[in-house]
Structures are given as C-alpha cells and as structure tokens.
Amino acid sequence: MKTELVDVSPTRKEIKIEVEPEVVRAAFDRISDRYAKQARVPGFRPGHAPRAVVRTRFKSEIRGDVLRELIPDAVNNAIEEHELAAIGEPDVHLDTNEALDRIGEDAISFHVGVEVLPTVELGNYKGIEATRRIRPVTGEDIDRMLDGLRESSAALQPVEDRLSQLGDTVTVSFRGKFIDHPEEEDINVEDVDVTLGGPNVQQEFTDNLTGVRVDEEKTFVVDYPADFSAKGLAGKKVEYQATVSAVRVKELPELDDEWARSLGEEFDSMETLRTKVREDLEQRAVAEADNRLRADLMHKLLETHQFEVPESLVNHQTQYRLESVVRDMIGRGIDPRSQELNWEGAREELKGQAEEDVRGSMLLERIAEEEHINVSDEEIEAEIEAIAKSTQQSKEKVRGVLTKDGGERSIANRLRNRKALDLLRENARVTDVEWRDEQQELVEVDTQVEKIESAE
Secondary structure (H helix, E strand, O other), X not given: OEEXXXXXXXXXXXXXXXXXXXXXXXXXXXXXXXXXXXXXXXXXXXXXXXXXXXXXXXXXHHHHHHHHHHHHHHHHHHHHHOOOOEEEEEEEEEOOOHHHHOEOOEOEEEEEEEEEOOOOOOOOXXXXXXXXXXXXXXXXXXXXXXXXXXXXXXXXXXXXXOOOXXXXXXXXXXXEEEOOOOXXXXXXXXXXXXXXXXXXXXXXHHHHHOOOOOOOEEEEEEEOOOXXXXXXXXXXXXXXXXXXXXXXXXXXXXXXXXXXXHOOOOXXXXXXXXXXXXXXXXXXXXXXHHHHHHHHXXXXXXXXXXXXXXXXXXXXXXXXXXXXXXHHHHHOOOOOOOOOOOXXXXXXXXXXXXXXXHHHHHHHHHXXXXXXXXXXXXXXXHHHHHHHHHHOOOHHHHHHHHHHHOHHHHHHHHHHHHXXXXXXXXXXXXXXXXXXXXXXXXXXXXXXXXXXXXXX
C-alpha cells in the first residue's frame, strides 16, 4: 500500500492511498470463490458455478464486498502510519470509477480526509494581569434578603370581614367554554389559587375576582393574547363561570427575635440573623468576583492563543449551546417553533461562541499537560457525590448513567480543566480595585433567548 500525507490545514489532513493490484486481486479472488460456493446459478449445481459466471452474475455485490474489506483496513493503517490522532469518521472518496470496472486487474486509488487536533503551542499563561472588583454588601441588600425570607415564611389567612381586594389570593373553580371554537373541549379545573394583581395573572381575572366573597359565582370572558404562554389558549376567547371557595390574605411575620429563632437553631436574635445574612452575601459577592476574574483570565488567554480548532468539535458545541437555548425558552414559556425566531442567525452567533469554548478547553488541556495536572479517583468520586446531591439522585444512579455514557472520563477532563484554570488564577497578577456601579453593566450579558428574539 502506498500513502501520501497532504497538510490541508492544522486540523485537516488528506491521505492519498493506493492499494496495489495484487492485493486487490487476492481479495477479488477470495470473495469470488466465496460467492461461487454459496450462490445458486441456473444451469449449475449449487456451489459448482464457474468463477467467471459468478463474477458476471454478482458483479456489483462482489465489487462492494471487495471495497468494504480493503478500504477500512487501508484507511486505519494509513492513519497509524502517519501517526494521526483522528477525530470522528474519515471522509473517503474514490479517485476514479474506471478501476472498479476492472477490479482485480488495476490498483484502487482513493483519498481520505481526516480531522485532527491541532498542535497547541503555549505562549505565556502565567502572570496575566487582571483586576478584581468585589461588590460591597449594603444595608439595602440585607433588607432585600430578609424580605425574601419573610415572603417564604408568609402564611395565608382567611378573609371573613370584607370583600376580596388586590393582593389577596382567591381560590376558584372554573368552567370555561371557547367562544370562537365551541368544538374544543370545555375547561374544568378545581381550586385554582389566583393572586389578584399578580404579575402572571390576566387582567380579566383580577378585574372580575376583586370584590367577591366565599361561595360567590361570577361569569366573565377572558381574551387571551396571541403570544400567551399556553398555546392552547393563545389568541382565543374563553367564557368562564367561576365559583369562589376561599379568599385569603398574605400575612408576613414580624421582623423580631421570635421569627429569627423560627428559621433555625443557629439564630437566637434578629442581630444574629442579619450578621449571617451579611456574611452569606459577602461570600456570594467574592464568589461572583472570582467567577468574573476567571472569565477575564480566559478571555485574555484566548486573545494571545489564536489557532484553528476542529470543525466537528465546534459543530458539536454549537448544537449543545442551541439545545440549552431551546430548554431555556421552553422553561420561560416560549415556543421555540415560532417562525419569528431567526434560528439561522442564532446558530451563526452561537457557533462563534462555541469556537471560543472549544479553543478554551483545548488550551486548558494543554496547560494541564504542561503542568502535569492529574485527577484522582477520590476527586472523581467527590464530584459524582456533588452531582447526586445537586440533582437529588442516588450516587449509584448517577454512576450508572455516567458509566453508560462514558461520563467518568468527561468528569475527569472537566476537573482537570478546572485545576488548570485555578492554576491560571493562582499565578495571575491580580489587583483589587474599587467597585463601580457600571461594572455590573459590563458583566451582565443578555440571555441567548433574548438575542434570538431580537435577531433580524
């Protein structure tokens, strides 16, 4: 077998391969004889048809079997010969069909495209200059957190001495009929809680359920907008008959020592609670600053290390990002099938980001290799335990999924890259500077869904 390696690009190689005539002939004869033993040819006893007759009758089948036998081995041997770390499936093309018409007489020539990982030449990755800004925790931040804790501790108390009003929670059973589509099945739901004036409550519900009392019945029409989150209701008019079964008002606990103690044994007073809330917010602010710092370090590392990355890896990461966008849209009640969304433009934008993802991962892998960074079995086990805890699954179930998907290796790679990024952080020249309000604007990025919705 003759081979010639052609450098197309740092990530694309082409191998020209020629399989000698004698090798092709041997395979052609061997496969022809196999067909002769098995084939049934009119005029001949089973297994006794002449080779020449069999080759004529089963020409295309024999030719296909010859190619399937010779080409994969030739490709694998050529890749090994040139010591290529191939990614994905090689792309094989025959150079001419004429040899196939004379198969067994001439050599078979073809070329194969192979995608490979590029050689990553490391420049300076230590001593990168960066700044860190830690957002200070204010009294307003603490009050906002305490308000959230009060909301979660709030209780709904029955209202008996007045009619319902904004802010109340009204429990209602609904019977609904589609006005413009009477053929559709009626709506029948029991004991639905409606917060009057709530952010996700249609105005018609607030208007018609304000000023009611228990056991009262109301009939009203709701005109749902075309972009309503529930597609079965979007753009439709529904006449509801509503029966009120309860009217309740939210009562917030007092900000006192008794309430603080109700939140946990570690809180003996409001002062202790405020101190703990401040400490938690300060730790969160430091973590956010460190995350921004790491992102800044990766951005600067990428700026100084530009190299071509494999297209297949970029496409895979693009698809992963796109699927994440779709999941986010569904979670927000947006139909990803909407024709108004510019998916082609979104994919192109995501592709650029995916390329940076792949380049960054390859850089961290190269740094980990240079610094002899390894991951122990204990560290993998701890990560599996963390995944199990965050997903509320058993370690055995998580391990079973990971084993099936080859995920333990993926976890090891992720932990290794994380260690490499920690090394960047530890060796960076970081200056702590004063927080500026506009800094938040610089680090906040619109979600991918918003970008898709606004793409032209």
